[in-house]
Amino acid sequence: MILLQDMSQTELSDFLTAEFNVKPFVAKQIFDWLLKGADFDSMTNISKSLREQLKHDCVAVSAKIVRTLTSQIDGTQKFLFELFDGNVVEGVLMSYKYGNTLCVSTQVGCRMGCKFCASTLNGLVRNLSAGEILSQVLSVNALGNSRERFVNNIVLMGSGEPLDNFDNVIKFLRLVSDSRGINISLRNISLSTCGLAPKIRELADMGLPINLTLSLHNPDNEERKQIMPVSNAYSVEESVAACRYFFEKTGRRIYVEYTLIDSQNDSYAHALKLASLLKGMSVHVNVIALNPVKETRLKSTSERVVKQFLLYLDKLGVSATRRRTIGQDIEGACGQLRRRYLENKNGF
Numbered sequence: 151m152i153l154l155q156d157m158s159q160t161e162l163s164d165f166l167t168a169e170f171n172v173k174p175f176v177a178k179q180i181f182d183w184l185l186k187g188a189d190f191d192s193m194t195n196i197s198k199s200l201r202e203q204l205k206h207d208c209v210a211v212s213a214k215i216v217r218t219l220t221s222q223i224d225g226t227q228k229f230l231f232e233l234f235d236g237n238v239v240e241g242v243l244m245s246y247k248y249g250n251t252l253c254v255s256t257q258v259g260c261r262m263g264c265k266f267c268a269s270t271l272n273g274l275v276r277n278l279s280a281g282e283i284l285s286q287v288l289s290v291n292a293l294g295n296s297r298e299r300f301v302n303n304i305v306l307m308g309s310g311e312p313l314d315n316f317d318n319v320i321k322f323l324r325l326v327s328d329s330r331g332i333n334i335s336l337r338n339i340s341l342s343t344c345g346l347a348p349k350i351r352e353l354a355d356m357g358l359p360i361n362l363t364l365s366l367h368n369p370d371n372e373e374r375k376q377i378m379p380v381s382n383a384y385s386v387e388e389s390v391a392a393c394r395y396f397f398e399k400t401g402r403r404i405y406v407e408y409t410l411i412d413s414q415n416d417s418y419a420h421a422l423k424l425a426s427l428l429k430g431m432s433v434h435v436n437v438i439a440l441n442p443v444k445e446t447r448l449k450s451t452s453e454r455v456v457k458q459f460l461l462y463l464d465k466l467g468v469s470a471t472r473r474r475t476i477g478q479d480i481e482g483a484c485g486q487l488r489r490r491y492l493e494n495k496n497g498f
Contacts, residue, residue: 151207151208151209151234152165152207152208152209153208153209153212153234153279153281153282154180154184154204154208154209154210154281155184155209155210155211155212155281155282155284155285155288156212156279156280156281156282156321157281158324158325158328158330158331159177159178159181159328159330159331162177162180162181162184163177163178163181166180169207170200170203170204172200176196176200179193179195179196180193180196180204183196183210184210184288185288185331185332186288186291186292187211187285187288187289187291187292188210188211188292189210189211190204190205190210193210209234211285211288211289212233212234212279212281212282212284212285213231213232213233213239213282213285213286213289214231214232214289215229215230215231215289215290216230216231216232216238217229217230218230224474225245226242226243226244226245227242227243228240228241228242228243229241229242229243229286229289229290231255231285231286231289233258233278233282237258237275237276238258239255239257239258239278239286239308239309239310240255240308240309241253241254241255241286241290241308242308243290243301248302248303249302249303250300250301250302250303251301251302251303251304251305252286252287252290252301252303252304252305253304253305253306253307253308254283254286254287254304254305254306254308255269255278255283255286255308255309255310256277256278256283256306256308256309256310256311256312256315256318256319256322257274257275257276257277257278257309257310257311257314257315258274258275258276258277258278258309258310259272259273259274259275259276259309259310260273260274260309260310260311260314261273261274261311261314262311262314262344262378262379262380263378263379263380264344264365264377264378264379264380265376265377265378265448266367266377266409266411266440266448269308269309269310274310274314277310277314277315277318278310278315278318279318280318280319280321280322280325281325283306283318283319283322284322284325284326287301287304287326287332287334288332291332299332299334301334302334302338303334303338303339303340304326304334304338304339304340305339305340305341305342306319306339306340306341306342307340307342307363311343311344311346312341312342312343313341313343313346313349313350313353314346314349316349316352316353319341320353320356320358323336323339323358323360326339327339336358336359336360337359337360337361339360339361340360340361340362340363340405341353341360341361341362341363342363342364342365342407343362343363343364343365344365344378344380345364345365345366345378345380345381345384345386345388345389345392346380346384346389347384347388347389347391347392348392350362350389350392350393350395350396351392351395351396353396354392354395354396354398354399354400355399357399357400358400359400359401359402360402361402361403361405362393362396362402362404362405363404363405363406363407363436364389364390364393364404364405364406364407365378365407366386366389366406366407366408366424367407367408367409367411367415368386368414368415368420369386369420369423369424369426369427370386370420370423371385371386371387373414373415374386376414377411377414377448386427387427390427390428390431393431393433394431397431397432403432403433403434404431404432404433404434405433405434405435405436406428406433406434406435406436407436407438407473408424408435408436408437408438408470409438409439409440410437410438410439410440410450410451410455410456410459411440411448411449411450411451412440412448412449412450412451412452412455414448416451416455416456416459418462420459421459421462421463421466421468422462422466424463424468425463425466425467425468428468433468433469434469434470434471435463435468435469435470435471436470436471436472436473437456437459437460437463437470437471437472437473438472438473439451439453439456439472456472460472
């Protein structure tokens with residue numbers, strides 16, 4: 151099946167003209183419907199015969215919301231998206247004073263093997279296309295009840311490693327920021343990576359002004375290997391050096407995600423090593439208390455130690471704040487909702 155949301159306006163017009171003899175103004179109407187997350191039946195100003203032809207060969211909505219959970223604690227919404235082939239991925243909508251931020255997935259599953267993440271428990275199933283990533287944004291945007299954009303900011307921090315799906319992610323960034331589309335500024339988009347150093351450098355050379363986040367979680371290579379196997383391929387020093395290169399190329403400040411795990415990465419020695427690693431770098435550290443995943447035995451650091459770790463970083467001159475833990479009552483951590491859905495489809 152051909153996913154129409156994979157295409158820019160120009161690509162869609164060329165495709166519809168060549169395959170269905172569609173006039174440019176009709177192609178523009180279809181493109182506008184796609185931006186609204188509409189299926190073919192909803193495209194009321196398109197002839198029924200054309201809609202039927204399109205339904206036979208094409209997919210309009212690449213990621214349909216099939217389940218929504220809303221946190222009773224903080225209002226965070228978690229979505230389960232069904233793809234055209236029956237696979238499912240997750241997204242999380244977080245409301246802040248500056249607008250709504252949507253966390254999207256870039257792969258079905260993940261092959262990075264991070265021990266604290268449910269997304270990777272069954273490995274990688276497949277990559278998402280650019281349109282499937284975009285469709286998550288469009289489907290959530292359609293929930294808004296005003297003419298203003300519902301999703302203001304995007305974080306690529308859901309299921310999957312974005313830089314392991316490099317070409318599709320780059321095309322998504324171009325589609326979502328296209329002035330003829332929903333036109334979300336690249337400066338309002340954050341990409342999180344576990345540290346694929348060569349791809350970070352390749353991204354830097356493109357000069358895209360996105361926010362880059364390094365999912366670090368331990369500054370010691372040997373210890374990090376125990377929770378993040380990517381360190382067997384790229385050392386902490388290689389990943390951080392690549393991030394420095396990204397800043398040099400784009401001028402965009404680097405962010406570091408640091409999830410505190412009880413007795414594993416929360417000591418003064420870890421804070422000292424982290425400060426040394428990031429010295430002289432334009433960087434901000436987001437300290438996070440682990441959002442527990444029941445399939446692992448990892449435990450979150452106590453509230454007292456979280457505060458102490460932040461004090462360590464402050465005294466060591468590292469810019470750091472605590473990022474709030476959200477959505478715990480709706481299994482907010484990556485991959486948890488998808489995993490439960492797959493385990494028990496009938497009783498979900």
